[in-house]
Amino acid sequence: MKSRAHLPMAKLAYHDPHFTESPAARPLRILAEYLDPAKRLREERVGDTIVMFGSARILPREKAIAKLKRLKSNRRAAKDPAHREEIRMARATLEMSRYYEEARELARRITAWSMSLGEHPRRFVICSGGGPGIMEAANRGASEAGGSTVGLSIQLPHEQRPNRYITPELNFCFHYFFMRKLWFAQLAKALIVFPGGFGTMDELWEMLTLMQTGKLPEHHLILIYGRKYWDKVLNWRTMVNSGTISKREFNLLQFADTVDEAFVRIRTGLEQYHLVLDADWEG
Secondary structure, three states, X not given: OOOOOOOOOOOOHHHOHHHHOOHHHHHHHHHHHHHHHHHHHHHOOEOOEXXXXXXXXXXXXXXXXXXXXXXXOOHHHOOOHHHXXXXXXXXXXXXXXXXXXHHHHHHHHHHHHHHOOOEOOEOOEEEEOOOOOHHXXXXXXXXXXXXXXXXXXXXXXXXXXXXXXXXXXXXXXXXXXXXXXXXXXXXXXXXXXXXXXXXXXXXHHHHHHXXXXXXXXXXXXXXXXXXXXXXXXXXXHHHHHHOOOOHHHHOOEEEEOOHXXXXXXXXXXXXXXXXXXXXXXOO
């Protein structure tokens, strides 16, 4: 009888990409998207966060001005209806750019104040979705104040790179939307919602539903920034008057239209309810 040649050593399952990227290993990938952020946030001594949401399409003011000037300078296309529409949209983009600058300044102020509370752990760290627009403004303002700042990016079919203002050790990328949302909610003591589109509203409704159902404490703050925009997009009072939400549920929301007003509301809420760190924080 011929002797069988020695077989090569099999790969460990967790070293085999054919397994780890397969449907069978989905629970492992989901668990990894919980355990890795938990480990890294603890290592960076992040005690809790302030989450800032808003449109990825809102430009910094200088870029919005440059875009409008570039379009206006093309006199050959001035009579083209499509070009006139581009100019109209560029003017709207310039008007909306105020929210980029205000998100940046608000994040800077919150971070400067939070840093005065010490770093063991770091309190009220600014957290965004990690991309451009309002997300970039939030991380940028926190970085300009000299603080750490978190970016929770998502892997999308079209490439969206994390903005350059995120603290490198706190730069995360998720495949699963629900795990990303978990980390938005897990450490957040306040949510600040700037003008945005589908994604911003999805994240807002998620947080509101968690508070409405008692999965998040009601003294966690949800601040809607920019009533001129939001009152056109959403008629909150219609929901109250129609009975689809109660006045108590509506009162979960706070509103602000200036950086000064928003900062006072955020700081007051945090000082009233959250200066004492949660007992379950692991340093």
